Amino acid sequence: MLVPFVRTMILYIVIISVIRLMGKRQVGELQPSELVITILISAVASVPVQDIDIPLSHGIIPILTLMSAEVIISSFSQNHIRFRRLLTGNPVLVIRDGNFVQKSVNKLRLSVDDILAGLRLGGVFDVREVKIAQIETNGQMSILLNDDKLPANNGDLNIKPSPTGPFYTIISDGHVISDNLKSISQSTKWMEQIIKAKGADRPEEVFFLSADKYGNTVFSKKEDKNAL
Amino acid sequence: MRFKVILAYIILISIPVLGFFSHSAVKACCDETSEYISEAKNASSPSGVSSSIENAARRWQKDEWILTSFITHEEVDAVTVSLVRAKALAEIDDSEELAEVLSECLSHIKIVKNFDKLSIRSIF
Numbered sequence: 001m002l003v004p005f006v007r008t009m010i011l012y013i014v015i016i017s018v019i020r021l022m023g024k025r026q027v028g029e030l031q032p033s034e035l036v037i038t039i040l041i042s043a044v045a046s047v048p049v050q051d052i053d054i055p056l057s058h059g060i061i062p063i064l065t066l067m068s069a070e071v072i073i074s075s076f077s078q079n080h081i082r083f084r085r086l087l088t089g090n091p092v093l094v095i096r097d098g099n100f101v102q103k104s105v106n107k108l109r110l111s112v113d114d115i116l117a118g119l120r121l122g123g124v125f126d127v128r129e130v131k132i133a134q135i136e137t138n139g140q141m142s143i144l145l146n147d148d149k150l151p152a153n154n155g156d157l158n159i160k161p162s163p164t165g166p167f168y169t170i171i172s173d174g175h176v177i178s179d180n181l182k183s184i185s186q187s188t189k190w191m192e193q194i195i196k197a198k199g200a201d202r203p204e205e206v207f208f209l210s211a212d213k214y215g216n217t218v219f220s221k222k223e224d225k226n227a228l
Numbered sequence: 229m230r231f232k233v234i235l236a237y238i239i240l241i242s243i244p245v246l247g248f249f250s251h252s253a254v255k256a257c258c259d260e261t262s263e264y265i266s267e268a269k270n271a272s273s274p275s276g277v278s279s280s281i282e283n284a285a286r287r288w289q290k291d292e293w294i295l296t297s298f299i300t301h302e303e304v305d306a307v308t309v310s311l312v313r314a315k316a317l318a319e320i321d322d323s324e325e326l327a328e329v330l331s332e333c334l335s336h337i338k339i340v341k342n343f344d345k346l347s348i349r350s351i352f
Contacts, residue, residue: 021236054301055297055301064239072240075236
């Protein structure tokens with residue numbers, strides 16, 4: 001019982017480290033080569049987890065090899081456009097000026113329904129509103145609407161909104177995140193003033209507090225557990 | 229990113245290098261154990277047979293942990309079991325079955341020796 005446990009824990013640590021080393025793209029949108037690597041890693045790791053007769057090295061060595069190859073190839077493709085194109089392909093235009101580019105649609109072996117579903121997921125229900133829609137190399141669809149269908153922004157409307165910056169979590173479930181206080185150039189004293197003004201005496205009484213560097217805050221006090 | 233790329237290069241280079249050394253260690257262990265077993269097969273006196281098998285078992289046990297790190301435990305255990313059986317048969321002086329067990333042991337060792345060997349057969 002202990003052996004599979006230890007072996008699984010070791011492989012878990014190795015896989016987590018490998019995914020971290022491969023970078024954030026691995027856990028987000030996958031390129032074809034990254035998808036292959038991710039599937040392979042999970043398949044390779046499962047064998048020594050299930051069978052304790054197989055040395056752990058038979059799982060770890062392929063995983064490390066795949067990770068190294070992926071890191072080297074992605075680093076190489078970053079600097080070599082042709083290689084990158086070979087590895088990931090090109091984005092393909094599927095709609096131009098409200099009309100399907102049939103050649104591309106056939107080439108991608110997509111149906112019209114697939115493209116319409118992609119448009120709907122992008123919030124577009126009328127194909128005539130689309131100026132350009134293309135399938136990106138990670139398989140997602142990006143859509144550019146016709147000029148008259150683009151939503152108006154503050155610049156178009158000559159509105160000057162009050163400044164807001166990125167919001168940082170200052171208190172999460174009673175725990176103060178000091179690094180985020182530094183990110184918005186504020187002190188603990190400032191935070192204490194804010195929570196006092198919102199009706200809490202101590203950070204432990206706060207469920208959530210976030211703020212930006214312009215002093216805008218979002219506050220949520222902890223609910224009384226007995227009241228729940 | 230640079231650190232990751234350098235680390236990736238180090239890993240990618242060190243795996244074949246370590247593989248070479250591990251294969252050398254496996255080969256040395258298998259060759260030496262086989263030699264002791266051959267000695268036992270050719271020994272004329274029962275004490276000579278026993279001491280050669282004892283040497284073979286000792287040599288095998290010395291590197292068993294390296295072997296089990298790279299080779300499926302089933303293959304390594306087959307040799308270990310054969311050696312234990314051979315030791316017991318040498319003690320009761322059952323030369324006929326002993327010869328069979330030693331041959332069996334040699335063939336198991338051959339499998340272990342060729343397990344991690346880079347060849348067309350092992351790749352495909």
